[in-house]
Amino acid sequence: MTTIDYLISAALILLVIPQIRGTRQTLRNALLPLVAVAAAAAYYLKSFPTEGHDVQLYGATVLVGAILGITCGATTRLSRATDGVAFAQAGVVAAALWIVGMASRAGFEYWASHSGATDIARFSQDHLITGAAAWTAALLLMALAQVLCRLAVVRIRTRQLTSGARVTARV
Template sequence: MSLTDWLIDIALIGLVVLQVRGRRLTLRTLLLPVALVAWAGAQYLRTIPTGGNDLELIVPVALLGLALGIGAGVLSRVHRTTDGAVIVRATIAAAVLWVVGVGCRLAFQVYATHGGGASIGRFSVEHHLDPSAWTAAILLMAFGEVIARTAVVGWRGLSARRQPTAPRIASA
């Protein structure tokens, strides 16, 4: 794992952990995680293998990412303030789902690059997996998680933006 890999994983965790306190929902806050995984995909995803049992690994792992992202998006709170700003606040449950997804990918990367490579290789041979299937599965899991959460939170943000703001009560 390179320093860049570590920084991307830490940034993805940090983006949601920062939202536990609540942050203004902007196009930038929505698209930054998408940009991070798009960059990782451009760096590491060369092919999506379909031979052997590759899809039996890739599809469930990608679907797990989608499920975690949808869960994190649904469990986040999105509301409009009296001044019209849309705020997103990740609940503890949403943050846990997000960190579980990123943490599992990070743990696998650490295992694969620090002594687990041989056992992953043996498993791959025994189960007819192309070695690049692991990379595709991990990256598609990340894409699914990020894009699903972004879509859910973005949709909820648009809905909140369309709601009328409550009138301000002047203090005497």
């Protein structure tokens, strides 16, 4: 891992800070994590292999990312500010899930570039995964799924809250 890799990973993990402090649900605040993951994808994604079982790997990582994102969104507290704009604040569960999702990818990358390279190569060969490009794409798709699903759940709940529908606050 290069210094840039560490900085990108840290930036994605640290996106949890505004979520913990709470943010008004403006389009800008909602899209910031999506823009950050898209920038990381633009930096890392050089190819998108679809041979062997690469597509199944993508499906598995997208599913994990979606579960993390949906749970993050569902456990984010929503309230209305005095001016009627929705305010979202990640609780302990939402923040922990965000950190787990983002840090697990950074940890995998570190492990892959250090002591885990042989194990990953063996696993990839045994399961017909074409190599590093497939793993990179899978991890980026996982991050994108986590961000998109969290965004979708929070936006749906925000719409319910601001339209007057009953929304129960979560942990």
